Amino acid sequence: MTRIARLVVLMLALSCANANAGPVVIGSKAFTESVILGELATQMLRNGGIEARHQRELGGTAVLWSSLRRGDLSCYAEYTGTLRAEIYAREAAGTDAQLAALLQRDAIWASPPIGFNDTYVLGMRKAAAQKLSVMRMSDLVSHPGLRLAFSNEFLDRADGWPGLRAAYGLPQADVRGMDHDLAYRALAAGSIDVTDLYSTDAEIAYYDLVTLQDDRHYFPAYDALFLCRADVAPDVRKVFEQLAGTIDAPTMARLNAQAKLDHVPEAKVAQAFIRDALGVESRIAKDSRSARLLRRTLEHLSMVGLSLLAAVPFAVALGVLAFRRPRLSRPIFAVADVLQTIPALALLVFLIPWLGIGYAPAVTALFVYSLLPILRNTHAGLADIPQDLRDSADALGLSSRARLRFIEMPLAARSILAGIKTAAVINVGTATLGALIGAGGYGQSILTGIRLDDHALILEGAVPAALLALAVQWAFGMLERRWVRVH
Amino acid sequence: MIAFENVTYDYPGVTALRDVTLSLDHATTTALIGPSGCGKSTLIKIAVGLLIPSRGQVRIGEQALESAHLAALRHRIGYVIQSGGLFPHLTARENVTLCARHLRRPAPWIAERFQALAELVRLPGDLLDRYPGQLSGGQRQRVSVMRALMLDPDVLLLDEPLGALDPMVRHELQQDLRALFDRLRKTVVLVTHDLAEAAFFSDSIVLMREGRIVQRGTHADLQRAPADAFVRAFLAAQQPLPPLHD
Numbered sequence: 164m165t166r167i168a169r170l171v172v173l174m175l176a177l178s179c180a181n182a183n184a185g186p187v188v189i190g191s192k193a194f195t196e197s198v199i200l201g202e203l204a205t206q207m208l209r210n211g212g213i214e215a216r217h218q219r220e221l222g223g224t225a226v227l228w229s230s231l232r233r234g235d236l237s238c239y240a241e242y243t244g245t246l247r248a249e250i251y252a253r254e255a256a257g258t259d260a261q262l263a264a265l266l267q268r269d270a271i272w273a274s275p276p277i278g279f280n281d282t283y284v285l286g287m288r289k290a291a292a293q294k295l296s297v298m299r300m301s302d303l304v305s306h307p308g309l310r311l312a313f314s315n316e317f318l319d320r321a322d323g324w325p326g327l328r329a330a331y332g333l334p335q336a337d338v339r340g341m342d343h344d345l346a347y348r349a350l351a352a353g354s355i356d357v358t359d360l361y362s363t364d365a366e367i368a369y370y371d372l373v374t375l376q377d378d379r380h381y382f383p384a385y386d387a388l389f390l391c392r393a394d395v396a397p398d399v400r401k402v403f404e405q406l407a408g409t410i411d412a413p414t415m416a417r418l419n420a421q422a423k424l425d426h427v428p429e430a431k432v433a434q435a436f437i438r439d440a441l442g443v444e445s446r447i448a449k450d451s452r453s454a455r456l457l458r459r460t461l462e463h464l465s466m467v468g469l470s471l472l473a474a475v476p477f478a479v480a481l482g483v484l485a486f487r488r489p490r491l492s493r494p495i496f497a498v499a500d501v502l503q504t505i506p507a508l509a510l511l512v513f514l515i516p517w518l519g520i521g522y523a524p525a526v527t528a529l530f531v532y533s534l535l536p537i538l539r540n541t542h543a544g545l546a547d548i549p550q551d552l553r554d555s556a557d558a559l560g561l562s563s564r565a566r567l568r569f570i571e572m573p574l575a576a577r578s579i580l581a582g583i584k585t586a587a588v589i590n591v592g593t594a595t596l597g598a599l600i601g602a603g604g605y606g607q608s609i610l611t612g613i614r615l616d617d618h619a620l621i622l623e624g625a626v627p628a629a630l631l632a633l634a635v636q637w638a639f640g641m642l643e644r645r646w647v648r649v650h
Numbered sequence: 651m652i653a654f655e656n657v658t659y660d661y662p663g664v665t666a667l668r669d670v671t672l673s674l675d676h677a678t679t680t681a682l683i684g685p686s687g688c689g690k691s692t693l694i695k696i697a698v699g700l701l702i703p704s705r706g707q708v709r710i711g712e713q714a715l716e717s718a719h720l721a722a723l724r725h726r727i728g729y730v731i732q733s734g735g736l737f738p739h740l741t742a743r744e745n746v747t748l749c750a751r752h753l754r755r756p757a758p759w760i761a762e763r764f765q766a767l768a769e770l771v772r773l774p775g776d777l778l779d780r781y782p783g784q785l786s787g788g789q790r791q792r793v794s795v796m797r798a799l800m801l802d803p804d805v806l807l808l809d810e811p812l813g814a815l816d817p818m819v820r821h822e823l824q825q826d827l828r829a830l831f832d833r834l835r836k837t838v839v840l841v842t843h844d845l846a847e848a849a850f851f852s853d854s855i856v857l858m859r860e861g862r863i864v865q866r867g868t869h870a871d872l873q874r875a876p877a878d879a880f881v882r883a884f885l886a887a888q889q890p891l892p893p894l895h896d
Contacts, residue, residue, distance in 0.1 A: 555735030558698045559749045559797075560724030569748060573739045 186214035187399055190227045190239035193220040193599065193610055194343065195422045195429070196281065196363060196415060200240035202433040204389060206445035207402045210437070219429075220610050221520060222599025223316065224249055225512050232269065235519040237395050238403070242281060244385035248322035266390075272400060274389040275407035279363060279415045282385040283317065284374040286360040288350060292373045299378040300331055303357070307334040312355040314343040322383070323359070330381040344613055361385075363412050365420035387415075409440055423615055452623070455608075460627060462603035466522065466594045467635075470529030471587055478534045478586075479579060482541025483567065492542065499535040507532070507596045515600065525594065525602035532593055533586035540582025544575025577643065584639035591632045595624065605631075651676040651837040652697060652805060657706035659692055659861075666692040668861040669706070676804075679831050679838040681848035684858035685884070690841045693858075694807050697839065698729045710805065725749070728798025732810040734790040736782040742793045743778050746800055753801075767796040770833075772826060788819035795827070799834075806834075809841045824850060845869070845888035857881060 191201030208215035485492035514524035595606030608624030849869035
């Protein structure tokens with residue numbers, strides 16, 4: 164038990180290590196440009212003698228913003244358009260002065276603009292656009308049959324597709340949500356016609372795409388800048404002020420292309436930029452494949468293990484309670500059923516205000532998803548004990564505790580173990596989402612691999628995850644044969 | 651020793667026992683007999699507190715059977731069912747001694763008592779550490795009787811204990827059980843649907859029908875003076891069949 168307790172303390176310490184006292188923590192979103200900017204900031208800070216850590220590829224604006232407010236992150240790269248349309252969507256943030264006032268109110272410091280405007284544009288294959296003579300967004304009105312696919316974020320956010328459609332009166336009915344990187348491939352393959360792009364995307368040239376002119380000036384400016392908590396050290400601000408205006412849109416697109424198309428790691432892309440632009444050589448840690456795999460495995464195992472460790476006693480106790488008190492079983496199962504249906508990403512984002520980013524929310528989410536299978540199997544295992552055995556136990560005059568311990572639990576053990584196995588296997592899969600909130604694990608490789616279109620990297624995450632699921636199955640099979648008597 | 655006073659038991663939609671009053675003396679063996687659904691098993695389940703009567707009450711000795719001291723009362727009652735009711739995850743020894751260990755009886759006492767019971771039911775020592783799944787039906791019932799007798803109860807309730815056994819095993823166990831009852835001098839209640847078995851074991855037979863006691867007496871009483879047409883028909887039905895061709 165002490166070893167487990169020590170592990171718990173270690174994990175909690177890791178997840179709390181983001182507090183103000185520790186290193187400066189730079190966050191980045193799960194797309195290449197944000198990762199490069201995050202890497203750039205981290206290296207610049209280190210070059211300036213400031214201890215800094217990069218918490219890379221977190222799952223979206225909501226995750227980063229709430230982590231920044233909460234103090235899990237010190238800084239991250241954001242866009243003015245996102246601030247206005249999303250973070251401060253319900254506030255008056257139209258003018259620069261209004262925006263500055265809101266940031267000051269929330270104790271956030273904004274760096275001067277980095278130098279490029281990464282706004283949304285719509286992209287088509289050049290050949291298709293020429294054939295239909297679509298050059299401006301308003302030209303889309305006369306082609307209602309075009310197939311549109313947008314990143315899920317763009318599809319949902321008010322300043323994305325819903326606003327764009329209203330502004331131009333777009334008639335297309337075939338509109339679907341798709342991962343940003345998959346959308347490029349679908350566009351290249353001709354299975355969709357139009358998608359949303361960023362103006363600094365590396366793929367525009369690579370896939371020979373044209374960007375449609377925003378002739379009604381629907382999209383606002385998305386000037387890149389760094390947001391920091393107002394309580395960061397003045398030295399940190401100085402570094403970001405130094406970066407002001409150093410990267411224009413073509414430069415950013417070139418850096419993106421190096422990472423995305425030439426598969427240069429972001430750390431090296433940033434290192435090269437700093438060397439060329441500022442003449443400083445930053446030191447970057449080497450990350451061998453085996454070291455990375457070991458780290459990811461430990462992260463993944465600790466997420467799955469900790470969540471199960473907590474969930475097993477809790478869910479088994481709930482299962483016993485539901486069995487013993489039939490009146491309670493309905494509400495208990497109703498709550499567990501509802502928890503199970505919450506989408507993982509939604510649950511993770513929901514947990515951030517309380518638990519921050521990293522292990523704590525990931526383990527909590529996995530804990531929640533473990534409850535139902537274990538609870539259900541505990542209840543079923545107890546309910547399936549034949550009536551004559553139950554009568555015999557009663558007639559012996561055992562106390563209800565003794566009956567539970569010596570008769571009912573052993574007889575239900577097989578079913579309970581099967582429930583724990585189910586929960587463990589589900590958790591191995593679900594834990595890959597932990598990467599979205601900075602908990603690492605095999606999901607990190609998958610996430611990065613999808614972003615960079617790097618199949619080897621995707622497999623580096625997916626194959627161990629599948630093997631781990633199989634290992635879990637096998638281990639529980641062994642446990643079952645050893646512990647649970649065949650009768 | 652056991653007294654049922656105006657006991658009625660209702661299952662949802664069905665009344666299994668109607669106003670049954672029955673008193674069983676100490677150190678007697680009584681057989682409850684009757685057609686399926688007559689209420690004989692329900693009566694025995696009420697005696698061990700597995701079912702709570704809808705009306706009326708049960709006394710064990712001087713004590714009313716109430717949920718407050720059910721566990722203590724159950725230690726004075728041994729209960730054996732048709733399937734044996736042995737816990738499949740425990741060995742024969744563990745099954746028999748479970749309750750005594752739980753009550754923290756001294757280990758030497760448990761060992762001695764267990765040994766005596768094994769001799770009483772004539773179970774060879776090498777079978778005692780097997781799991782129920784590794785024993786024959788007759789052996790399982792012997793273990794089940796051991797378990798019921800472990801705490802030396804005043805009352806032994808047997809619900810068709812031989813019903814699932816083949817005739818030869820059954821015959822052997824009948825002999826052994828009767829010898830055992832004679833020796834132990836306990837209040838025994840045996841549920842059976844076999845009149846010959848009832849006659850073989852018991853001092854008195856209680857014949858039941860549709861939740862009521864129809865007649866109580868020895869086998870000879872029943873044959874000499876059947877209380878009504880049903881008793882006559884029940885006795886006739888239990889006669890061996892005549893050969894088809896004489």
